[in-house]
Amino acid sequence: MKKAVVIGSGISGLSISRMLSDRYEVQILEKSDKAGGLIKCDRIDGNLFHKVGGHVFNSKDQTVLNWFWQHFDRDQEFLKATRNAKILLNEKLIGYPLENYLYQLPENETRAIVEELVQMLVNEKDKDVNYDNFRDFLIGNFGENLYRLYFGPYNSKIWNTDISKVPLEWLDGKLPMPQIKEVIMSNIIKKEESTMVHASFYYPKRDGSQFIVNRLSEGQNINLSFQVTDISVDAEGRLSINNGSNLADLLIYCGDVRQLSKIMRIDDRELKDALESVADLPSNGTSNVLCETDENNISWLYLPEEKFKAHRIIYTGNFSDTNNEGTNRKTCVVEFSGKQDKETMLQELKSLPGNLKPLAFNYEPNSYIIQHKGTRSKISNLKSQLAKYNVYLLGRFAEWEYYNMDKAIESAMELNVKLT
Numbered sequence: 001m002k003k004a005v006v007i008g009s010g011i012s013g014l015s016i017s018r019m020l021s022d023r024y025e026v027q028i029l030e031k032s033d034k035a036g037g038l039i040k041c042d043r044i045d046g047n048l049f050h051k052v053g054g055h056v057f058n059s060k061d062q063t064v065l066n067w068f069w070q071h072f073d074r075d076q077e078f079l080k081a082t083r084n085a086k087i088l089l090n091e092k093l094i095g096y097p098l099e100n101y102l103y104q105l106p107e108n109e110t111r112a113i114v115e116e117l118v119q120m121l122v123n124e125k126d127k128d129v130n131y132d133n134f135r136d137f138l139i140g141n142f143g144e145n146l147y148r149l150y151f152g153p154y155n156s157k158i159w160n161t162d163i164s165k166v167p168l169e170w171l172d173g174k175l176p177m178p179q180i181k182e183v184i185m186s187n188i189i190k191k192e193e194s195t196m197v198h199a200s201f202y203y204p205k206r207d208g209s210q211f212i213v214n215r216l217s218e219g220q221n222i223n224l225s226f227q228v229t230d231i232s233v234d235a236e237g238r239l240s241i242n243n244g245s246n247l248a249d250l251l252i253y254c255g256d257v258r259q260l261s262k263i264m265r266i267d268d269r270e271l272k273d274a275l276e277s278v279a280d281l282p283s284n285g286t287s288n289v290l291c292e293t294d295e296n297n298i299s300w301l302y303l304p305e306e307k308f309k310a311h312r313i314i315y316t317g318n319f320s321d322t323n324n325e326g327t328n329r330k331t332c333v334v335e336f337s338g339k340q341d342k343e344t345m346l347q348e349l350k351s352l353p354g355n356l357k358p359l360a361f362n363y364e365p366n367s368y369i370i371q372h373k374g375t376r377s378k379i380s381n382l383k384s385q386l387a388k389y390n391v392y393l394l395g396r397f398a399e400w401e402y403y404n405m406d407k408a409i410e411s412a413m414e415l416n417v418k419l420t
């Protein structure tokens with residue numbers, strides 16, 4: 001069998017390794033001392049800590065679902081839950097997505113928003129719907145009032161970037177694109193949102209996304225605490241990793257694409273230029289705090305207001321009771337954009353609802369990729385340069401795509417077909 005090396009044991013690396021293993025001898029190299037990448041979890045005195053966010057699973061793609069459920073017993077090993085997200089505005093909980101729950105806002109806000117939406121509807125015939133960037137898209141679809149109240153501050157906070165520089169293609173298919181008529185109707189008939197990707201989701205009965213990591217790792221050859229720092233081509237034309245400590249016929253890179261210019265040691269001008277063109281792509285990190293909280297029935301609580309540095313609370317303790325084994329209360333993860341110092345976070349926890357008690361902290365520098373115009377074509381050019389050497393990019397930070405787990409699996413499936 002030919003040898004494939006997969007760099008990174010996140011959901012992308014674990015998925016492609018399984019898919020390749022009928023044709024290749026596969027070795028996974030992982031720099032961390034634990035597999036899982038962004039989806040790994042720790043137990044803190046019995047409580048489950050999703051160190052980055054709180055990972056739930058679903059997909060709209062039947063082939064992805066089929067592949068995933070080959071590895072798990074859906075009914076025995078997973079719980080199915082309906083999303084119950086809320087937005088905290090002026091100390092009041094409003095339904096999510098906000099545009100369907102305008103009737104829950106103070107009357108003056110509702111009036112201004114509805115008047116604007118109706119006006120937009122009247123003018124719709126003349127409207128150019130090819131928005132150039134994310135900000136214009138949000139204002140064009142939801143109006144200035146909703147943008148000011150929620151979409152502007154929330155998105156600027158979570159992405160920590162000027163969203164007028166973000167091209168719309170980036171989020172295509174990942175955002176609901178409601179029509180104004182639908183928004184107005186939803187508010188009259190009070191229809192619950194059911195078309196969002198995670199309107200309902202699956203969650204492991206035990207150990208959250210760590211359960212997914214553990215199952216997909218079974219039987220795989222994973223070399224932990226192995227940081228790939230050097231990739232070259234040897235005299236026989238094989239890929240050589242870290243000066244020959246591993247040789248491969250095929251290499252799948254699931255790490256951060258920006259690091260590749262320092263790692264690839266192949267003397268090829270076009271490849272070098274392509275690597276350098278992506279070396280400075282912008283991204284955003286998150287700081288997460290595992291907390292005890294008072295009970296509620298919410299899954300996600302969004303915090304758009306600028307007075308909060310945190311942008312959401314994920315009530316992971318509501319996803320499965322087994323997540324709260326170290327407390328007689330519930331647990332949740334409070335997510336802050338970027339790197340925050342502990343004191344700031346501790347201070348803020350006091351102003352958030354639920355009498356939060358911090359249990360553990362984590363900072364993840366790579367959580368949100370930010371695409372600008374031209375990013376996709378740079379990545380696509382790099383992919384074709386790397387393919388000359390049997391090196392392929394896969395995953396959120398390798399392909400620089402805003403993937404959820406299901407999209408990472410879908411991309412692994414597409415790559416697997418390409419390599420067959």
Ligand SMILES: Cc1cc2nc3c(=O)[nH]c(=O)nc-3n(C[C@H](O)[C@H](O)[C@H](O)COP(=O)(O)OP(=O)(O)OC[C@H]3O[C@@H](n4cnc5c(N)ncnc54)[C@H](O)[C@@H]3O)c2cc1C
Pocket residue numbers: 007008009010011012013029030031032035036037038039052053054055056057058226227228229254255256286335366367368394395396397403404405406408
């Ligand atoms: C806050 C947040 C919440 C999210 N919630 C959800 C959710 O609810 N549902 C969902 O489906 N998705 C969710 N996602 C998205 C999901 O986390 C990602 O799609 C997925 O984890 C990406 O996996 P990956 O394998 O592509 O990358 P990663 O998980 O980043 O894996 C890359 C791996 O490569 C390793 N590596 C990097 N460089 C090297 C090197 N040089 N040598 C060796 N190893 C290396 C890293 O250590 C890491 O383990 C969320 C993401 C965030 C940030």
